[in-house]
Amino acid sequence: MHWDIFCRVIDNHGDLGVCWRLACQLATQGDRVRLWVDDGAALQWMAPAGQPGVEVIDWRDPDAIGSAVAAAAPDVLIEAFGCDPAPELIAHFARRSGAGGRKGAWINLEYLSAEPYVERLHGLPSPVFRGPGEGLTKHFFYPGFTERTGGLLREAGLVEARAGFDRTAWLAAQGIAWHGGPVWPLFCYEPPALRALLTTLKDASSPAQLLVAAGRPAAAVRAALQAPGLRRASDALPITWLPALTQPEFDCLLWSGDLNFVRGEDSLVRALWAGAPLVWQIYPQDDDAHHVKLEAFLDWLAAPPSLRRFHRIWNGFEDGALPVPDAATLAEWRDAVQAARARLLAQDDLATLLRRFVAQKS
Incomplete structure (x- = not known):
């Protein structure tokens, strides 16, 4: 089967990370995948070795679009997160679907949420009445945490790899001096309680070792360390500054953690598979819709009150001292996390459910 996945990079690399994982999983199962992306620069560190069966194409390149239009159209067109694929490629897909024989499937892959609407909207059709795709029907495909959704990305062998992971060896291979204490990987935006977390580390008699991811997390920590009371202590804090990690190495980072601080969508899912305690910084939205989204996730997780309060303070929803x-x-x-992981492992993964859905609609 031939898949075209379209991804527009907004910021923070999360959209591209999800699309790359999906493309790789489909390709390892024997399919041909073209990943159309408007900015694939992050793949240079996220996936420097590439993936057999996955072709990355800059959809801003008119020659690439022309070549695709001259070739056979894909069996499945995935529009990730409402990114509006190039109209020429939609028109080409429409001609394929209208030429008789097996129809192609057009999927709108949505963002992840535990809110109730996901189960209601998952799989619903959306007829296209105008534009290059006129006459076609998109279908909404919602990732989710329950059996009535599209599931989560989970590669074959992931659970076994996690079970066989050697934390000591991996940390040593990264050049991280570890003395057997707790490890806290930090992958965040600019959480309101970050300064409080660093103060907690400074004042602890046996502080956790903070492994800070490159990019925005490192910039946020460095900015917080300029605050009064932290500036002089910053050199003594047990902080390790990490380079940009490939996706497999990022998984290993979370497998090393005793408490994983994650952000956005992709790293939340990877933290669930890791099975360690986690704290999620949800992507902030101007209308505060992320408040409802976070509470829905905590409800699904059956998070204990202490974890709920930590999340609310970490995300700036609630005032008060950050609990230690x-x-x-x-x-x-x-x-709580491991019970949630067990529920998820009893369900099919996203790629499996997506294949099943496409087979029904083609």
């Missing part, structure tokens, strides 16, 4: 999780609290958080 002790061993018993972290164990409670870990139990």
Whole structure:
């Protein structure tokens, strides 16, 4: 089967990360995938080795579009996160679907949420009445956390790889000096309580080792360290500044964590598969819709009250001192995450459900 996946990079690399994982999973199952992206620069560090079966194409290149129009149209067109693919390619897909024989499937891959509307809207048709795709029907495909949604990305062998992971060896291979204490990977935007977290580390008798991801997380931490009370202590804090990591190495980072701070969509899913306690910084929205989205996720997670409060303060929804999780609290958080992971592992993964859906609609 031939898939065309369209991705527009907005910011933070999350959209591209999801699309790349999906493309790789489809390709490893024997399909041909073209990933059309308007800015694939992040793949240079995210996936420098590429993936057999996946062709990355700059959809701003008119020659690439012309070549695609001259070739056979794909069996499946995936419009990731409402990104509006090039009209010439939609028209080409429409001609294929209108030429008789097996129809192509046009999928609008949506953002991840635990809100109730996801189950209601997943799989619904959206007829196209105008434009180059006139006469076709898109279908909404919603990733999600329940059996009535499109599931989550999960590669074959992921659970086994996680179970066989050697934290000591991986940290040593990264040149990270680890002395056996707790490890807290930090992948965030600019959380309101970041300064409070660093102050907690500074004042702890046996502080956790903070592994700070490159990019916005590192910039946010460096800015927070300029605050009074932290500037002089910054050199003594147990902070490791990480380089940009490939997707497999980022998974290993989360497998190393005793408490994983993650952000956005892709890293949240990877933290769930890691099975360690997690804190999620949700992508902020101007209308505060992210408040509802976060609470829906915490409800699905069956998060204990202490984890809910930590999330609300971390995300700036609630005022107050950032609570310091002790061993018993972290164990409670870990139990919640691992129970949620077990529920997810009992369900089919996103790629499997997507294939099944496409087979029904083609």
